[in-house]
Amino acid sequence: MPINDDKPSIVISVRNFNAYYSDKKALKEINLDFYKNKITAIIGPSGCGKSTLLRSINRMNDEIAGFRTEGEILYNGKNVNDKKLDLTLYRKNVGMVFQKPTPFPMSIYDNVSFGPRIHGIKNKSKIEDIVESSLKKAALWEEVKDELHKSALSLSGGQQQRLCIARALAVDPEVILLDEPTSALDPIATQKIEILLEELSQNYSIIIVTHNLSQAVRISDYMAYMFQGDLIEYDSTSKIIRSPKNELTEQYLTGRIG
Amino acid sequence: MKRDIAISIIFRVISYAAFLVVIAIFLTFILEGFMYFSPEFFTQFPQMGMTKGGIFPAIVGSVSVLMISLAVAIPLGVFTGVFLSEYAGKGFFSKIVDTSITALSGVPSIVYGLFGLSIFCITLGFRTSILSGSLTLAIMTLPVISSSVREALQAVPRELRESAYALGAKKSEVVFKVVLVAAKERIITAVLIGGGRVIGETAPILLTGAIFYSTMMPKGILDPVMTLPSHIYYITMAYGQSAQWMAKGASAFLMIFILIIYSTAFYIRRKISNAHK
Ligand SMILES: Nc1ncnc2c1ncn2[C@@H]1O[C@H](COP(=O)(O)OP(=O)(O)OP(=O)(O)O)[C@@H](O)[C@H]1O
Ligand SMILES: [Mg+2]
Numbered sequence: 001m002p003i004n005d006d007k008p009s010i011v012i013s014v015r016n017f018n019a020y021y022s023d024k025k026a027l028k029e030i031n032l033d034f035y036k037n038k039i040t041a042i043i044g045p046s047g048c049g050k051s052t053l054l055r056s057i058n059r060m061n062d063e064i065a066g067f068r069t070e071g072e073i074l075y076n077g078k079n080v081n082d083k084k085l086d087l088t089l090y091r092k093n094v095g096m097v098f099q100k101p102t103p104f105p106m107s108i109y110d111n112v113s114f115g116p117r118i119h120g121i122k123n124k125s126k127i128e129d130i131v132e133s134s135l136k137k138a139a140l141w142e143e144v145k146d147e148l149h150k151s152a153l154s155l156s157g158g159q160q161q162r163l164c165i166a167r168a169l170a171v172d173p174e175v176i177l178l179d180e181p182t183s184a185l186d187p188i189a190t191q192k193i194e195i196l197l198e199e200l201s202q203n204y205s206i207i208i209v210t211h212n213l214s215q216a217v218r219i220s221d222y223m224a225y226m227f228q229g230d231l232i233e234y235d236s237t238s239k240i241i242r243s244p245k246n247e248l249t250e251q252y253l254t255g256r257i258g
Numbered sequence: 259m260k261r262d263i264a265i266s267i268i269f270r271v272i273s274y275a276a277f278l279v280v281i282a283i284f285l286t287f288i289l290e291g292f293m294y295f296s297p298e299f300f301t302q303f304p305q306m307g308m309t310k311g312g313i314f315p316a317i318v319g320s321v322s323v324l325m326i327s328l329a330v331a332i333p334l335g336v337f338t339g340v341f342l343s344e345y346a347g348k349g350f351f352s353k354i355v356d357t358s359i360t361a362l363s364g365v366p367s368i369v370y371g372l373f374g375l376s377i378f379c380i381t382l383g384f385r386t387s388i389l390s391g392s393l394t395l396a397i398m399t400l401p402v403i404s405s406s407v408r409e410a411l412q413a414v415p416r417e418l419r420e421s422a423y424a425l426g427a428k429k430s431e432v433v434f435k436v437v438l439v440a441a442k443e444r445i446i447t448a449v450l451i452g453g454g455r456v457i458g459e460t461a462p463i464l465l466t467g468a469i470f471y472s473t474m475m476p477k478g479i480l481d482p483v484m485t486l487p488s489h490i491y492y493i494t495m496a497y498g499q500s501a502q503w504m505a506k507g508a509s510a511f512l513m514i515f516i517l518i519i520y521s522t523a524f525y526i527r528r529k530i531s532n533a534h535k
Contacts, residue, residue, distance in 0.1 A: 106439060119426060
């Protein structure tokens with residue numbers, strides 16, 4: 001779907017994309033472009049395929065038996081389903097944060113340094129720098145700087161989620177995918193994450209699935225509304241709220257689909 | 259409502275009863291043998307037809323057999339468990355391995371003893387020795403450890419694995435740096451329970467590693483040893499009234515030893531279930 005504003009550059013484009021779980025079609029002919037250093041929210045009722053689309057981007061569904069796709073997802077012009085793609089390197093560029101906070105059962109420091117270490121950084125002071133800067137970017141540094149070697153499981157839910165964001169930032173991604181990152185959190189922790197995401201969007205391209213419409217309105221620059229596997233409407237968030245073109249979108253925005 | 263309450267009371271009574279029986283068994287043995295504990299009891303050889311001295315060689319024997327069998331069973335069991343959980347998939351082969359492991363954990367220990375006797379003592383020529391006994395017990399605990407390790411790994415939430423993959427981790431890194439680490443308490447618990455079984459097991463060690471009585475310490479792992487369970491068995495079967503105190507003392511010691519191992523296992527388990535709340 002074309003967007004007529006002054007166009008920012010495209011980081012990921014989805015082209016004629018279909019996805020199936022065995023014979024169930026979960027995504028139908030999706031076409032859309034995600035823009036660089038913008039926040040795009042994917043919204044829509046439960047089961048409409050938001051997670052499937054998000055997880056198709058970083059190929060998180062590869063392991064699911066019976067999952068297959070048609071069409072293309074391009075990252076900076078390269079097909080991410082290409083057999084020759086270095087998946088490890090690709091996932092370093094496209095990070096992901098999940099619904100429930102998923103800290104590894106190890107120290108805060110080891111959580112954040114996990115990514116840099118598996119990508120071959122050995123220099124200890126370099127890793128220390130990365131840990132510090134990632135925690136700072138995730139607005140968690142002040143809270144944990146004196147207890148970096150404490151277990152990550154001892155943090156609160158909101159802190160754990162910011163730790164997961166820091167962990168994703170530590171491998172220096174370009175895109176960050178988030179699947180309902182605040183749905184397990186209280187309003188205050190949620191607000192902290194929203195502020196954080198807006199800050200991060202200056203340097204990162206953010207794609208967020210959310211069930212929380214007002215959250216999508218608050219933080220996103222672009223909004224994609226999905227319904228039963230179809231992309232119904234995609235435009236800048238301000239345009240969509242002002243004048244949704246599609247009746248289904250309007251029904252969702254006014255709370256009649258939910 | 260009333261029925262629910264009645265049923266919950268009945269279940270409570272039954273589980274407390276079961277708990278009491280276990281406590282009673284432990285207490286009986288410990289109380290009956292506790293009085294024979296003394297520094298000599300733990301540091302001396304049995305003397306004068308088991309009427310004097312202590313159980314030092316049996317303790318050393320049991321501990322060395324435990325150590326060696328765990329040194330063999332832990333790496334093999336963890337490796338097998340990791341393989342079954344993470345690499346074998348769900349195909350025919352993994353079903354076969356899975357079924358055989360379940361079957362193996364149901365095999366009576368005397369059968370393991372006979373197997374060890376024929377393979378280690380005779381075919382491989384290790385004779386009746388610490389090595390034969392330890393290997394036999396290691397094989398006996400292998401299915402216990404590997405199936406618990408497999409379960410421990412399967413209990414690691416999918417999101418945790420996905421988080422590691424999403425950072426660009428390779429499968430081996432996900433398995434060994436995240437999944438195994440996340441499951442480590444459960445694995446330690448499994449190993450402790452396996453260890454508790456090894457130290458108390460009698461039949462296999464009687465057939466493959468134990469001697470009736472020795473006046474010397476073993477010089478190496480190809481020598482036979484006295485062990486706590488076999489020592490208790492021999493005294494009870496072959497000695498008169500005047501030697502029975504030693505069996506009681508040894509039983510009490512063995513019970514305490516097992517109690518400590520199991521309590522540690524349960525403590526770790528409780529820590530895990532609390533951490534998940
Ligand atoms: N692993 C799976 N196996 C089979 N079907 C699946 C699987 N995951 C999702 N689906 C189906 O695909 C469709 C889209 O699911 P998806 O998880 O993408 O929806 P969603 O928009 O993220 O929903 P929610 O808001 O509830 O998270 C649903 O009908 C769902 O039942
Ligand atoms: Mg979802």
